[in-house]
Amino acid sequence: MERNRFQRILSAAWPRFLAVGILLGIWQLLVVIGVQSPGQEPLPGPGDAIGEIGYLAHIGVLFPALFQTLERAAVGYVLALVLGTLVGLAVVRVPVLRAGIGSLLAGLQSLPSVVWVPIAAVFLAIGGQVEYAVYFVVIMGAFPSIAMGLMSAYDNVPPLTFSLARSMGARGPGYYRHFIFSAALPGYVAGMKQGWAFSWRSLMAAELIIGSTANAGLGQILDNGRSLTDLPEILAAMLMILIVGIAVNDVIFAPMERGLLRRRGLVPA
């Protein structure tokens, strides 16, 4: 049984290792053929970046920064989730809001999250409230796609589900719990997943630009690398940011979505 489980994890994991291997291989190949910048700067290889990650861990910078960033990501995401869900529900329930806020949300969603950084930096970060500024950017970046996800999930509930609910005489909380929320759940989870991607991007934009020497996150390591023209540090930070993004998706969202769809017979078991 244990062995089966191990084999299952292994068989699920190897395509990912292969993909990462190919990526690192291409990168190494570029280094080997001697790719340089126009200014004759040689490209650091994957070995340099991984070595730099080890060094950053060794001097006690990496893990505090990682945890700081993860904390901001988690708190910011949960706030965005709450706001996005409330806005989505309001838009779905109130026709007037749908007409007005619906298109506004689509506009907000297409707004690059860096656009929120200056106002956050000037209005909120002055006086040392860096965290407020960071959360503001994360929330503004992520909540529109969560709200939009909820809206389209609701719009995609089959009309027959509404007829069925009404023919059974379902009303109030039971109507939503047994029919509408459950029917809309896969679309909502897809919106949550997209919302995570947006909040992670927004967080990096915020950390990179707003900066804070006191509570440095991964974005500040990246910015630090740029300030010191330290290419291995930049690449190390980029690699860590990519790894966190992949890990959150693979550990949280992908299994959630897969389980949901499998139970409904929407993917082969």
Next chain:
Amino acid sequence: MNVAFARRPAVLTVEADDAFVTLDGVTKVFGNGKRSTTALENVSLELNQGEFVCILGASGCGKSTLLSLIAGLDKVTSGTIHIADGRPAVMFQEPALLPWLTVRRNVELPMRIHGTDTDARNQRVNHLLSMVGLIDFADHRPHQLSGGMRQRCALARALAQESELLLMDEPFAALDALTRDQLHDDLNRIWQETGKTIIFVTHNVREAVRLGDRVVLMTPRPGRVAQMWDVEITRPRELDSFEVSGLAHEITMRLRAGAVSNGAE
């Protein structure tokens, strides 16, 4: 009042007081002004408790509209619908099972909504699942069932609603002939066991004759009742028995005539 009964050959007259379901002059117009279409015109019908009535007609004759009016899913333009017993249970052409629930949970859903306590609920669900032959599939999910089993599950769920009136909108139309035949037998048995009043909409003449106590033929544009037949063939009936074929033939002839004269009297 019973205009639509004029051409009915049989004797059965029903006093309004005894009727379980009464439709009186039901008219349904979609849209308004020049672009309006009259889906139903002056449809009057009475059903006794425990009666199995098949509403037969070609597509577009308003029979599904009539059903959704009776189900309370849509409002009449004029006329009245009176049902002696609360909200009717509905079975749609598609099973409309909730894909995230198991067979058991789908069947118990109406009871959950109306707050039936757990013991009574479990007992009743087991009974219904045995009745439709799905007790061994209680923990399966809809996507793991065949088309016929899905409709059995939908039937059990409709019965779980504990309504005396069951409305069925071409529930077997999408099934293959063998499965449909089996489900006809089962529905006939379940109807006899439970004593429900059933309104069954279909475009299949033999299906109507096989199942109904009464066949109500509707003609399209606007939808109205063209004629009714009392089916006095002993149950259980065979789809290709002499009697069923004979009456089906008679009704088919009337249906064709109606199609030519466009339902005019």
